[in-house]
Amino acid sequence: MSYTDRLSNKDLVQMYRWLVLIRAFEDRVGELWREGSLQESPHGSQGQEAIAVGACYGLRPEDQVLPSLRTRGAFLVKGVPVRVQMAGMYAKATGAARGKATAHHMGDPLRGVLLGSAIVGASITVAVGAALAFKLQRKDHVVVDFFGDGAAQRGDFHEGLNFAGIFRLPVIFILENNGFAEMTPVSKHFAGPDFACRAQGYGFPGVRLDGNDIFAVYEAVQAAVARARAGEGPTLLECVTYRLRGHSESHPPTELREQAEIDQWRAKDPIPRMRAHLLGRGILRDDLLRGIEAEANQEVEDAMKFAADSPSPDPGEIHRDVYAPEPPDLVVGRQA
Amino acid sequence: MSEITYREAIREALREEMRRDERVFILGEDVADAGGVFKVTLGLLAEFGPARVIDTPLSESAIVGAAVGASLMGMRPVAEIMFADFTTVAMDGLVNHAAKVHYLYGGELSAPLVVRMAYGAGPKWGAQHTQSVESWLANVPGLTIVMPSTPADAKGLLKAAIRTPNPVVFLEHKQLYGKKGEVPEGEYIVPIGRAEVKRSGDDVTIVASGMMVDRALDAAAGLAQEGPSTEVIDLRSVQPLDTETILASVEKTGRLVIVHEAPVHGGFGGEIAAVVANQALGFLDAPIQRVGGPWAPIPFGPVLTDAYVPKAADIVQAVRSTLGATVA
Numbered sequence: 001m002s003y004t005d006r007l008s009n010k011d012l013v014q015m016y017r018w019l020v021l022i023r024a025f026e027d028r029v030g031e032l033w034r035e036g037s038l039q040e041s042p043h044g045s046q047g048q049e050a051i052a053v054g055a056c057y058g059l060r061p062e063d064q065v066l067p068s069l070r071t072r073g074a075f076l077v078k079g080v081p082v083r084v085q086m087a088g089m090y091a092k093a094t095g096a097a098r099g100k101a102t103a104h105h106m107g108d109p110l111r112g113v114l115l116g117s118a119i120v121g122a123s124i125t126v127a128v129g130a131a132l133a134f135k136l137q138r139k140d141h142v143v144v145d146f147f148g149d150g151a152a153q154r155g156d157f158h159e160g161l162n163f164a165g166i167f168r169l170p171v172i173f174i175l176e177n178n179g180f181a182e183m184t185p186v187s188k189h190f191a192g193p194d195f196a197c198r199a200q201g202y203g204f205p206g207v208r209l210d211g212n213d214i215f216a217v218y219e220a221v222q223a224a225v226a227r228a229r230a231g232e233g234p235t236l237l238e239c240v241t242y243r244l245r246g247h248s249e250s251h252p253p254t255e256l257r258e259q260a261e262i263d264q265w266r267a268k269d270p271i272p273r274m275r276a277h278l279l280g281r282g283i284l285r286d287d288l289l290r291g292i293e294a295e296a297n298q299e300v301e302d303a304m305k306f307a308a309d310s311p312s313p314d315p316g317e318i319h320r321d322v323y324a325p326e327p328p329d330l331v332v333g334r335q336a
Numbered sequence: 337m338s339e340i341t342y343r344e345a346i347r348e349a350l351r352e353e354m355r356r357d358e359r360v361f362i363l364g365e366d367v368a369d370a371g372g373v374f375k376v377t378l379g380l381l382a383e384f385g386p387a388r389v390i391d392t393p394l395s396e397s398a399i400v401g402a403a404v405g406a407s408l409m410g411m412r413p414v415a416e417i418m419f420a421d422f423t424t425v426a427m428d429g430l431v432n433h434a435a436k437v438h439y440l441y442g443g444e445l446s447a448p449l450v451v452r453m454a455y456g457a458g459p460k461w462g463a464q465h466t467q468s469v470e471s472w473l474a475n476v477p478g479l480t481i482v483m484p485s486t487p488a489d490a491k492g493l494l495k496a497a498i499r500t501p502n503p504v505v506f507l508e509h510k511q512l513y514g515k516k517g518e519v520p521e522g523e524y525i526v527p528i529g530r531a532e533v534k535r536s537g538d539d540v541t542i543v544a545s546g547m548m549v550d551r552a553l554d555a556a557a558g559l560a561q562e563g564p565s566t567e568v569i570d571l572r573s574v575q576p577l578d579t580e581t582i583l584a585s586v587e588k589t590g591r592l593v594i595v596h597e598a599p600v601h602g603g604f605g606g607e608i609a610a611v612v613a614n615q616a617l618g619f620l621d622a623p624i625q626r627v628g629g630p631w632a633p634i635p636f637g638p639v640l641t642d643a644y645v646p647k648a649a650d651i652v653q654a655v656r657s658t659l660g661a662t663v664a
Contacts, residue, residue, distance in 0.1 A: 098442050101441075107440065109441065115433075115441060118432075122401070122429070122432065123401075125401020126404050128401065129402035129405020129406040129408075133410060136361060156401065159398035163398040321439050324443070332529040332530055333578055
């Protein structure tokens with residue numbers, strides 16, 4: 001029996017709810033950016049949502065995820081409230097770190113989201129370190145680390161995966177191959193046959209799969225998680241997908257690519273795909289679908305209102321939390 | 337109290353902290369079986385085992401990144417970067433992650449880690465194994481930068497560094513590893529951020545760090561025979577910077593010489609000079625003098641290295657120059 005077979009109807013509907021919520025959020029923040037309401041430019045994951053949901057669904061609260069620049073769904077599925085993400089994009093005091101961290105790279109210790117980095121790929125080694133801690137602490141939690149095909153060309157990909165392989169660390173590397181590093185297509189930044197085969201060089205399995213098939217992602221991640229919890233080490237999962245929007249909402253989707261290509265991938269959109277599956281199995285009906293969409297839109301609207309009504313950070317916030325509080329027998333004399 | 341080397345003092349701090357706190361572990365290149373290229377961690381593998389003294393691949397970026405990740409999950413990593421020059425390839429983890437973790441988590445988490453690194457000039461290593469990197473890192477809020485000059489400070493400051501909840505760069509001068517000194521046994525903490533007046537004097541203040549402290553003391557001893565009474569301050573850390581001790585001394589002496597091994601231009605001495613000029617200008621009887629490396633990479637070999645690194649004679653000359661000068 002596969003992991004997917006063990007999902008209840010309730011699970012399946014919940015996974016679908018997440019997909020719809022992520023899409024509703026990202027479509028809305030795109031509009032908000034274009035109308036000038038946001039401070040943070042959205043780097044949308046439209047078309048890639050199945051990866052975040054398939055990978056994060058069913059993780060423990062203690063399991064850590066480290067989202068990429070474009071894994072919005074990982075925050076939401078791990079429990080970060082929509083309104084905290086939204087407030088972050090408005091640069092409001094109710095966002096992460098009281099408005100000091102971007103929504104794209106924020107961390108949330110309570111919900112198991114590791115702080116990311118705007119240096120894409122750099123946080124691969126941080127994810128590896130968190131997994132090292134779990135191993136040293138003899139805990140069977142795992143780290144799920146997301147990054148794109150662009151980040152996979154950073155030296156940190158090599159250093160991090162090699163390190164994880166040597167110490168058989170409980171980390172699952174999710175490579176979101178969406179075809180582009182900003183505007184540069186994979187064909188221009190990569191000469192290899194695929195990314196998954198790189199794992200062989202680090203001594204652990206690598207699998208290339210359809211990242212727009214939520215069940216394929218869930219199945220592969222659950223198998224990798226089980227392997228990691230059992231102390232058998234890391235797995236690299238190359239999830240092939242496509243970025244339907246531009247690099248960010250500051251870039252048109254058709255920058256350096258053809259509309260026809262975008263349309264081809266639109267036909268493989270993971271959300272209608274899961275919807276058709278659930279309708280086909282009689283798990284969802286049209287009225288339920290409409291309810292799910294209405295709920296998602298309402299949650300996003302509520303978050304938007306919350307963010308818009310929230311105060312901006314106090315300028316004094318600049319000086320808070322540069323250093324954690326230190327006993328004076330250890331450190332004295334920090335300057336203001 | 338026992339007389340041990342700077343190297344042994346660092347090892348003693350590591351051993352005591354690892355015994356005290358099971359979250360403390362060591363990672364770095366050749367730190368376990370080989371005991372490190374400078375043999376600082378020799379013997380720790382035998383006592384603590386391979387889970388707590390970890391040989392890593394030649395991956396400085398992963399060493400620092402892994403230390404950050406482990407620290408966020410409750411560990412207290414002490415990473416070793418073999419030569420401080422290799423910071424360049426580990427800088428991202430230090431600057432963009434470790435230093436900003438507490439800030440960007442809004443105070444909810446911090447990165448309690450130490451990155452030890454051997455810095456400083458010596459004749460056998462050449463341009464990429466000898467740099468003093470403190471000013472590269474001193475402009476990064478969130479970091480703490482410690483530079484012990486004695487075995488006792490090496491032990492006491494390292495124990496403080498391991499216990500503080502913030503990331504610390506611990507710069508060990510490679511020419512000091514064999515230096516001997518009295519070191520208190522057992523629990524001994526030197527708070528980070530407090531400079532030490534190593535020698536009291538009335539006419540000139542010398543502020544020095546790392547190996548330059550001994551050279552400043554040599555210079556002061558030589559000068560004392562001629563008459564001038566020189567105060568020598570060991571900075572101990574550049575972040576935090578103990579401006580209070582420096583200002584109190586300059587207000588007393590009216591003259592300041594700043595010494596470090598890094599190039600004078602853009603070096604940390606400029607910051608000290610600016611603080612003094614800003615807060616104690618009225619007390620200065622002469623222009624501030626700076627002594628440091630020239631504007632050139634550190635060359636290989638004994639003749640060129642010796643010519644490069646500031647010596648006691650250079651410090652004496654700077655002191656004489658400031659004594660001979662007055663503010664117009």
